[in-house]
Amino acid sequence: MGSDNRIQQATPVRISTNLNVERQTAKTDFGDRMQAGLQQAAGIVANGAAIAAPFLPGGAIVSAAVSSVATMGQQLSAGSTAYAATGVTSLSGGAVNTTVGSGGNLVTGGGVGGTVGNSLPGFGGASTTGGMTGSMNVGLQDSAGQLGQMLQVQMQMQKENQVFTTVSNVLKTRHDTVKNTISNVR
Amino acid sequence: MAESTSEIAGSLVPTQKTQARILLEAGYLWMDMGQFDKAKDVFSGAAALMPKSEVPQIALGTLEFAQGRHEKALQAYRAAQRLAPKSGLPRAHAGEALLFLGKVPEAVKELQAAMQIEPDGDGAKLAKALIEAKDAGALPPKGAKKK
Numbered sequence: 195m196g197s198d199n200r201i202q203q204a205t206p207v208r209i210s211t212n213l214n215v216e217r218q219t220a221k222t223d224f225g226d227r228m229q230a231g232l233q234q235a236a237g238i239v240a241n242g243a244a245i246a247a248p249f250l251p252g253g254a255i256v257s258a259a260v261s262s263v264a265t266m267g268q269q270l271s272a273g274s275t276a277y278a279a280t281g282v283t284s285l286s287g288g289a290v291n292t293t294v295g296s297g298g299n300l301v302t303g304g305g306v307g308g309t310v311g312n313s314l315p316g317f318g319g320a321s322t323t324g325g326m327t328g329s330m331n332v333g334l335q336d337s338a339g340q341l342g343q344m345l346q347v348q349m350q351m352q353k354e355n356q357v358f359t360t361v362s363n364v365l366k367t368r369h370d371t372v373k374n375t376i377s378n379v380r
Numbered sequence: 381m382a383e384s385t386s387e388i389a390g391s392l393v394p395t396q397k398t399q400a401r402i403l404l405e406a407g408y409l410w411m412d413m414g415q416f417d418k419a420k421d422v423f424s425g426a427a428a429l430m431p432k433s434e435v436p437q438i439a440l441g442t443l444e445f446a447q448g449r450h451e452k453a454l455q456a457y458r459a460a461q462r463l464a465p466k467s468g469l470p471r472a473h474a475g476e477a478l479l480f481l482g483k484v485p486e487a488v489k490e491l492q493a494a495m496q497i498e499p500d501g502d503g504a505k506l507a508k509a510l511i512e513a514k515d516a517g518a519l520p521p522k523g524a525k526k527k
Contacts (some may be wrong), residue, residue, distance in 0.1 A: 353517070356516045357513075357516050357517060357518040359516075360509070360512045360513040360515075360516040360518050361513055361518050363509045363512065363513070364506070364509045364510055364513050367502075367505050367506045367509040368506060370502070370505075371469060371502040371503075371505070371506050372408060372442070374502050375435050375438065375469065375502070376401050376404045376405060376408070376435070377401065379388065379397060379400045379401060379404065379430075379433060379435045380387070380388060380389060380397070380433070
């Protein structure tokens with residue numbers, strides 16, 4: 195009965211006094227890393243395409259589409275981490291390339307796709323992509339300037355050609371008129 | 381020596397068409413060579429020889445026009461127009477002179493009249509070519525005085 199007495203003795207109540215603290219180590223599970231990577235990639239795509247948009251045909255469409263890509267990245271970062279892996283996989287494979295490709299320019303689609311492909315695996319392609327964007331920007335500016343100058347020269351030449359043609363026609367008609375007049379003098 | 385009949389209506393002396401052609405051709409040759417005085421002598425002689433024909437008057441107008449004297453050219457073209465009111469060629473030439481004088485609305489009116497008088501004639505062709513040149517911006521020339 196003694197054991198009974200020992201059992202029935204009032205046991206001291208154990209109260210844990212440890213408070214909840216934030217995680218001390220970096221949270222590096224798959225979902226978090228995928229979310230961060232996609233956000234970075236979407237930002238790079240948005241910046242690059244927004245810079246290139248004014249110099250390309252259908253630039254307004256590309257710019258609008260790319261702004262939606264950036265918004266998508268922000269929405270994903272605010273979303274639940276638990277669904278990050280699944281959602282990110284489908285969106286990174288489909289939405290980014292499809293949306294940017296809707297700009298209707300093969301060069302744009304290829305360039306943006308290449309940027310995403312280079313930056314996604316290592317999540318560290320930002321500086322390299324920035325250099326590419328800068329050189330592309332300079333090249334596009336040069337091309338646009340040369341194209342504008344060529345168009346102006348072409349228009350001037352067409353106008354001059356038209357003037358020469360009409361004046362030549364007048365002179366030829368005058369000559370023919372004089373010839374006919376002399377022949378038909380009566 | 382048989383007296384030949386004139387092939388040119390109203391000629392001062394009996395004149396064959398071939399002779400008139402050679403005369404006018406000689407005048408145009410002098411003009412193209414820049415010998416304007418000799419060309420004027422020839423055309424004035426042709427005008428005296430064929431007082432009822434508008435062709436020498438047009439030639440005289442062309443000669444003045446070639447020397448840049450558009451007012452005198454217009455006067456000669458008007459004289460030709462009086463001789464042949466149903467011909468579109470003098471009016472087309474008058475429209476050309478008016479264009480070079482900077483009187484564009486009057487020129488256009490003359491050119492349109494030339495096309496209406498003889499739609500298939502040489503005057504209409506010249507008027508059409510002049511209007512096309514005007515629409516292309518070639519006429520009136522930049523130095524033309526607007527009056």
